Amino acid sequence: MSRASSSAAHRVPDGPVLSVRDLIVDFGAAEPAVNGVSLDLWQGRILGVAGQSGSGKSMTALTSLGLAPPGAHITGSIRFRDQELVGVGQRTLSRVRGSGMTMIFQETNAALNPVIQVRKQLTLAVRANRDCNQDEAHELVVDALRDVRLDDTDRVLNSYPHELSGGMAQRVMIAMALVCGADVIFADEPTTALDVTVQREVMEIIRRVADEHRLAVMLISHDIGVLEEISDELAVMYRGRVVERGSTDDVIRAPEHPYTRALLDSIPRIGHELTEFVEMPSFDMDLTSLPAAERIAEGSHS
Numbered sequence: 217m218s219r220a221s222s223s224a225a226h227r228v229p230d231g232p233v234l235s236v237r238d239l240i241v242d243f244g245a246a247e248p249a250v251n252g253v254s255l256d257l258w259q260g261r262i263l264g265v266a267g268q269s270g271s272g273k274s275m276t277a278l279t280s281l282g283l284a285p286p287g288a289h290i291t292g293s294i295r296f297r298d299q300e301l302v303g304v305g306q307r308t309l310s311r312v313r314g315s316g317m318t319m320i321f322q323e324t325n326a327a328l329n330p331v332i333q334v335r336k337q338l339t340l341a342v343r344a345n346r347d348c349n350q351d352e353a354h355e356l357v358v359d360a361l362r363d364v365r366l367d368d369t370d371r372v373l374n375s376y377p378h379e380l381s382g383g384m385a386q387r388v389m390i391a392m393a394l395v396c397g398a399d400v401i402f403a404d405e406p407t408t409a410l411d412v413t414v415q416r417e418v419m420e421i422i423r424r425v426a427d428e429h430r431l432a433v434m435l436i437s438h439d440i441g442v443l444e445e446i447s448d449e450l451a452v453m454y455r456g457r458v459v460e461r462g463s464t465d466d467v468i469r470a471p472e473h474p475y476t477r478a479l480l481d482s483i484p485r486i487g488h489e490l491t492e493f494v495e496m497p498s499f500d501m502d503l504t505s506l507p508a509a510e511r512i513a514e515g516s517h518s
């Protein structure tokens with residue numbers, strides 16, 4: 217897969233579909249879980265978010281979706297299209313979640329109902345989010361399954377989730393996002409549980425649906441090597457902050473932040489193959505002593 221060839225360089229985005237500014241998610245611990253994060257998601261582009269466990273990747277995504285856990289004190293701004301989401305009620309958040317933004321998790325078991333056939337789950341998802349009859353819903357579902365290269369649609373539709381392989385279940389989750397008509401997908405470690413070959417296939421599908429459906433994707437991974445293959449931009453998080461962000465090529469070729477360098481040094485490199493996850497070495501630094509290394513000036517895409 218060539219990230220360069222599939223990148224959105226030829227496209228002129230209208231503006232970010234999701235804009236996060238100065239987001240703080242505080243549970244009253246010594247440091248906020250998310251500590252002043254600013255990010256943009258653009259149609260047709262994949263933002264890879266890397267960082268070690270506990271750096272705030274998932275909390276940034278969950279909060280953007282209005283799913284921060286109880287007890288979180290949230291400040292800053294999350295704008296989805298023209299709608300500010302910080303401070304709005306659950307009703308608005310669940311409307312936006314239903315049709316505008318969705319999340320794909322590592323654990324498909326948590327998202328797919330084990331006792332309902334895939335056909336029914338996908339059809340219900342369509343009908344909850346789109347005004348269409350049963351036949352139209354079926355057509356949308358079949359198209360979405362083909363989009364994620366599940367061409368044996370009857371077999372998949374007649375399956376229960378436990379009858380699918382991990383890679384197939386992850387593709388069904390991506391199809392679910394497509395049939396809901398989502399503009400933004402948060403994919404949180406979607407391939408960590410899969411073997412390397414299947415991981416690559418699922419990543420290629422994420423890249424393709426982002427391109428073809430102009431989806432904005434935030435792809436979260438411990439493994440910057442996986443993100444390197446697929447992302448247009450990279451953001452590196454450390455202790456609740458984005459310590460570096462920029463085009464993937466810039467960040468990989470010339471990382472400016474010591475933490476990014478440590479992340480890159482921690483992955484085995486065999487050519488530029490996708491690598492299996494390798495735990496980050498222990499790393500601690502005083503962030504206040506370091507310059508911010510943000511290389512995407514705000515609005516540089518417009």
Ligand SMILES: Nc1ncnc2c1ncn2[C@@H]1O[C@H](COP(=O)(O)OP(=O)(O)OP(=O)(O)O)[C@@H](O)[C@H]1O
Nearest residue numbers: 243249267268269270271272273274275276285438
């Ligand atoms: N419900 C909660 N209450 C208090 N703190 C929480 C809660 N959930 C998460 N945190 C804290 O928020 C911080 C960020 O966690 P988060 O899950 O976003 O990290 P992460 O980078 O996604 O890590 P991982 O890769 O392990 O999922 C952590 O310090 C975590 O302990």
